[in-house]
Amino acid sequence: MSTTLIPDIQITSTNWVDLTIAHPELSAQQIELQCKYPGGRIELVWGGAAAPSQRRAGQLLRDCDISTGQASHIWARIALAASANSAGRLGCRFVPAASSGGGSGISETIWTDDTGAFFIRLDSGTAISWTHVDGTASSAPGAGARPAGGTSLIVDSTRYQASAARAGAYAIGDYLSHIVTADPATGVTVADFWLNVTASPPAKLAASPSAADINPIAPLPNGASTAAKQDTGNASLAAIAANQKLAIFYTGTTAALAASATYTGTARDTGVAPGAAHGLAYFSAYFYADQAGVASIEVSADGNTWYPATSATLVAATPLYLQVPVLWRYHRTKLVNGATAQTAVAVNSGYTVA
Incomplete structure (x- = not known):
């Protein structure tokens, strides 16, 4: 340009x-x-x-x-x-070339000319095309071309992106517009049609796309909007949700230990490979028992060979919290009881993002 x-x-x-x-x-x-x-x-x-x-x-x-x-x-x-x-x-x-991505930034307005006919102007910022109000292709308005301000017709458009293809109609990733022209004064719908606005010029679809083929391009206003399965993007949304959790906690044990017995907790897996980014900051553990003992956290790279990370004396009937940064893939808790059998014990653990 x-x-x-x-x-x-x-x-x-x-x-x-x-x-x-x-x-x-x-x-x-x-x-x-x-x-x-x-x-x-x-x-x-x-x-x-x-x-x-x-x-x-x-x-x-x-x-x-x-x-x-x-x-x-x-x-x-x-x-x-x-x-x-x-x-x-x-x-x-x-106007510089638009970077709206294949039609997602297109706008529609109603125009007329001196003949009194109405047209829909499709404006992407880099190109303009025209249709009649029923969506069929049209040349530009003639003499006196102007926005149809003050007329009773309105145009409403909702944008979608195709998540599946239909032969001769749209490919995966194409932008589709559902356009309705109406006369609000009478309540009459003049036309209701679909355009593939990625096509150049935009092409009217012979039939409405399947609901399973499209995703709306719009922010999700509330939780109810996400209740139904989406065709694409679920894995990404789930990954984002997991990283945003404040804590992932695990139940350890409440089974009392005999004198000098040892409890070794289940290995907890971050699910993160070495070198991969993740949102977890700490592995934390809670210990309680009515008898004294030694509590510890162990770490492992493969879930087989374990190394001590931190430990502390557990005072009888006094809660103890231990915490280590997430520098290993696997973590587990361990509690070694003292010389007296327990009658009450509780061990829990979890990952946190801060």
């Missing part, structure tokens, strides 16, 4: 002026026009070789309003002067 710098465009007349006459480089380019006329109003019409046949036919820009579009002809006029003999100004720049 051209990077020619365009100075501010002066608008001095209340009659329609074709901006592409003085600046032919604007023709058929995706550009952004910003009103720089405090207190005044500038009216714009995108498209049409002939001047609009009436006023109040286009978009009214005021203060710092911005209009983005692409057309062979761009008509502008002063709709309301800021003061006597004042000239309006339009700032102009080319």
Whole structure:
């Protein structure tokens, strides 16, 4: 796309002026026009070789309003002067290539022209295409092309991404738009159709996609939204959820030990290979017994060969907490009872993220 710098465009007349006459480089380019006329109003019409046949036919820009579009002809006029003999100004720049990802950033608006017909403009930021209100392909509006402001028709669009393919309709990863045009005054739905907006130009689907083939592109507003199985992404969501847990705890034992007996806990596995990132910070253990003993945590790289990590004397009837950083894959607890048999004991352990 051209990077020619365009100075501010002066608008001095209340009659329609074709901006592409003085600046032919604007023709058929995706550009952004910003009103720089405090207190005044500038009216714009995108498209049409002939001047609009009436006023109040286009978009009214005021203060710092911005209009983005692409057309062979761009008509502008002063709709309301800021003061006597004042000239309006339009700032102009080319819109850079969008990085919205194959159609996810496309927008839809209702347009009309002097024939009174209605069109849907599909604007991705880098290209513009047109359909009739029923979704069938259309050429651009004719003379007097303008947004259909003030009309009763509205367009509503919901975006999806295909997680499965349908031959001749969409591939995995394609962006699909479900578009409904309606007349809110009468409650009548004018058209209800689907477009593959990754296709260039966007292509109307012969039939609605299967619900199993698509995922909505939208934030999930609440927990209920995730109750149903999604076709893709579940593994990633589960991994994120696991890393965000505050603690993963395990029940050890409550079985009393005989005099001088030893309890060795089950090996706990972080499930993380050496060198892999993870969200666990510490392995912690709780010990309690009504008799004195020695409590410890052991670590292992393979679950077979074990090494002491930390230990402490367990005072009778006094809880003890031990903790070590997660520097090994496997961890376990151990309790060696003293010379007197226990009647009460409890050992628990867990991983924490902090």
